[in-house]
Amino acid sequence: MxxxxxxxxxxxxxxxxxxxxxxxxxxxxxxxxxxxxxxxxxxxxxxxxxxxxxxxxxxxxxxxxxxxxxxxxxxxxxxxxxxxxxxxxxxxxxxxxxxxxxxxxxxxxxxxxxxxxxFTFESALLEAGVPVRHIEQGRNVPMYVTDRECRPAGGMAGPLVVSMRPLPASAVATAVRVTSRFPDVHGAPVHIGDPAELGIADLGQPDFGDAVDVRDGELPVFWACGVTPQAAVMRxxxxxxxxxxxxxxxxxxxxxxxxxxx
Amino acid sequence: MxxxxxxxxxxxxxxxxxxxxxxxxxxxxxxxxxxxxxxxxxxxxxxxxxxxxxxxxxxxxxxxxxxxxxxxxxxxxxxxxxxxxxxxxxxxxxxxxxxxxxxxxxxxxxxxxxxxxxFTFESALLEAGVPVRHIEQGRNVPMYVTDRECRPAGGMAGPLVVSMRPLPASAVATAVRVTSRFPDVHGAPVHIGDPAELGIADLGQPDFGDAVDVRDGELPVFWACGVTPQAAVMRxxxxxxxxxxxxxxxxxxxxxxxxxxx
Missing domain, CATH: 3.40.1640.10 (PSTPO5379-like)
Known part of the structure; x- marks a missing residue:
């Protein structure tokens, strides 16, 4: 196929x-x-x-x-x-x-x-001319465990997990605008730029999924990820x-x- | 005071x-x-x-x-x-x-x-020039039990309860626009116009709160109401x-x- x-x-x-x-x-x-x-x-x-x-x-x-x-x-x-x-x-x-x-x-x-x-808003990103690297490269999206703690509930607690898509600077604003319109599938990015501020040491070593190429002049853009509750449930x-x-x-x-x- | x-x-x-x-x-x-x-x-x-x-x-x-x-x-x-x-x-x-x-x-x-x-979006309505009758009249908002069933959960089930604000036809679109921006406090109206379509027989006999005047040329506008879960909890x-x-x-x-x- x-x-x-x-x-x-x-x-x-x-x-x-x-x-x-x-x-x-x-x-x-x-x-x-x-x-x-x-x-x-x-x-x-x-x-x-x-x-x-x-x-x-x-x-x-x-x-x-x-x-x-x-x-x-x-x-x-x-x-x-x-x-x-x-x-x-x-x-x-x-x-x-x-x-x-x-x-x-x-x-x-x-x-x-x-x-x-x-993944739900990726069609909308592509339609708006925003590149989605992991689709281009035929890989799974890279996901990272951050150093931001979620608000706990009962026995559930844990860090925020994010997905990352590298974007040329010119596409960042469009990506924010497009994804803001999808609040039920994580909405706008939680962070744009320096991975260290989220406690991510190496973009080349995702905690889940595959690493993707980040090209010169591109910013890593991070969205909240639905793997977050998995990690908290296990805790x-x-x-x-x-x-x-x-x-x-x-x-x-x-x-x-x-x-x-x- | x-x-x-x-x-x-x-x-x-x-x-x-x-x-x-x-x-x-x-x-x-x-x-x-x-x-x-x-x-x-x-x-x-x-x-x-x-x-x-x-x-x-x-x-x-x-x-x-x-x-x-x-x-x-x-x-x-x-x-x-x-x-x-x-x-x-x-x-x-x-x-x-x-x-x-x-x-x-x-x-x-x-x-x-x-x-x-x-009540949270009423300041925004007033600022946009939309009249809020129960505030004008110093009354509680009128609330009605409708014939629309909510989606049940466990032992909880019950009808949708709505609040009603009568509006001149010229203010309805503004009211929709303004309240749509407040999804966490019920958002846009669920129904505009004929109360009978919601199973409400008489606007003068609210199930909770006080009746308010509905003037000639005004439409009753209905918003989902937070009394709904009370009714369902009791069920x-x-x-x-x-x-x-x-x-x-x-x-x-x-x-x-x-x-x-x-």
Whole structure:
């Protein structure tokens, strides 16, 4: 399958391929359809997750929350156990494995959170003439753990995680303007320029995803990232939790445009 | 105290007077400072309230959620037990009494939700030349239970409650534009015109607050109202719950302007 045909898939078609084992980062896939982070925790941990999201809306914009045990929602008609390209499994807060199918591990008390993803505004960036390096380079977006602490909730606490896109200075203002219109998928950048101010030592060594080229005259631009709640959930050490694998998102049935504010 | 001096109070001064027993609807008080609805429920009911709010953001924009038992938050430096002008007390989902002080009833497991209130955008309406009838008439805003059901969450379910402001046709577009900029305090109207379409039989008989004059050529304009979660909480029949009395809001330490989007 060429990149072109892959990009043209509907959410349903993409999910069907993921179900068959297709394991790819989802940046650039299904343009025009919103992508989402997944965090699934036992019901007794769900209040802390929801409160953490409420207190940290920039990294954790909640698109939907399932009933306990439910495997689909009004914004995701697929099966949450099989229809993402890759999952991470956590036990007692520790990452134990990645899988492409979590059917065997599913529990009836799991509450799933779908949290907005910045991949959603990348179509709008491209349409506005703003380059998106990781798509150009066919890589996963680089993500970094910062030294900024989120506001805690119950047992959940942790640092802000950001995604980074390098931009020529001339494109920064447009990128701010375009992404500001998508508050439910992280909105405007949280930081533009010096990575050291976020406690990031080396852009070439992302904590998640792949490094991308930063060219002469380009500024690194940082957006809040939906991996943030994963890190915080793990800090609260739930006996069991699932998430998407970073960059391997849930492709939803929400049109990008419906997440855009005037 | 004249209306003029009352309107010029700081949030701290207003809360001090409420603490001393001053019982008034808060529309028009402390212009420039955001007002909030209060709902306090035992911790075991808090997840349903928070999820209901997440699923119904228009009537239930959450400004803050306290830790269990806490009597103040970063957005409300006063004492939640005494510093609102009036409270409602519910047992097993039934309204049992109104009070101006709930200190004696307070419980260490109460989680308090501060939910945005449309009084917050009334300063902006007035500045834009849009008349606000209940302020003109020195009354509480009229509120109505509609026939539109909210999306349920756990044991919480119930109808959308709306506030109504009558406007001359020439002011409706401005009112939409101005209030759209305040999504965290209910934002744009949910309905403009025929009350029957919302299942409201008689504007002269509001379910909460006071009726106001609707003059010839004026349209009733309806905004989602923070009384909505009160009604839904009661449907879930928690053994104990508190709320503000309709129209008698928490005056917060948040400037209106910080709730305004571009």
């Amino acid at each position: 060429t990149e072109q045909t892959a990009a043209e898939l509907t959410p349903e078609q993409a999910r069907e391929r993921f179900r068959s084992g297709w394991r790819v980062p989802t940046a650039g896939l299904c343009p025009g359809w919103a992508q989402a982070n997944l965090v699934s925790v036992p019901r007794e941990y769900a209040y802390d997750v929801l409160l953490f999201a409420q207190r940290n809306p920039k990294p954790c914009p909640v698109l939907d929350v399932t009933e306990p045990g439910a495997v689909s929602t009004s914004v995701f008609a697929g099966d949450l156990r099989t229809d993402l390209p890759a999952y991470r499994v956590y036990r007692d807060g520790e990452f134990v494995e990645e899988r492409t199918d979590v059917s065997e591990l599913w529990r009836d008390d799991l509450v799933s959170f779908l949290i907005g993803c910045s 609260s050490r739930p006996p069991f939790a699932l998430s998407h694998a970073p960059g391997h998102m849930a492709i939803t049935d929400i049109r990008d445009a419906t997440l855009q504010v005037p | 004249t209306e003029q001096t009352a309107a010029e109070l700081t949030p701290e001064q207003a809360r001090e007077r409420f603490r001393s027993g001053w019982r008034v609807p808060t529309a028009g008080l402390c212009p420039g400072w955001a007002q909030a609805n209060l709902v306090s429920v035992p911790r075991e009911y808090a997840y349903d309230v928070l999820l209901f709010a997440q699923r119904n953001p228009k009537p239930c924009p959450v400004l803050d959620v306290t830790e269990p038992g806490a009597v103040s938050t970063s957005v409300f430096a006063g004492d939640l037990r005494t510093d609102l002008p009036a409270y409602r007390v519910y047992r097993d989902g039934e309204f049992v009494e109104e009070r101006t002080d709930v200190s004696e009833l307070w419980r260490d497991d109460l989680v308090s939700f501060l939910i945005g209130c449309s 879930s029949r928690p053994p104990f719950a508190l709320s503000h009395a309709p129209g008698h809001m928490a005056i917060t330490d948040i400037r209106d302007a910080t709730l305004q989007v571009p």
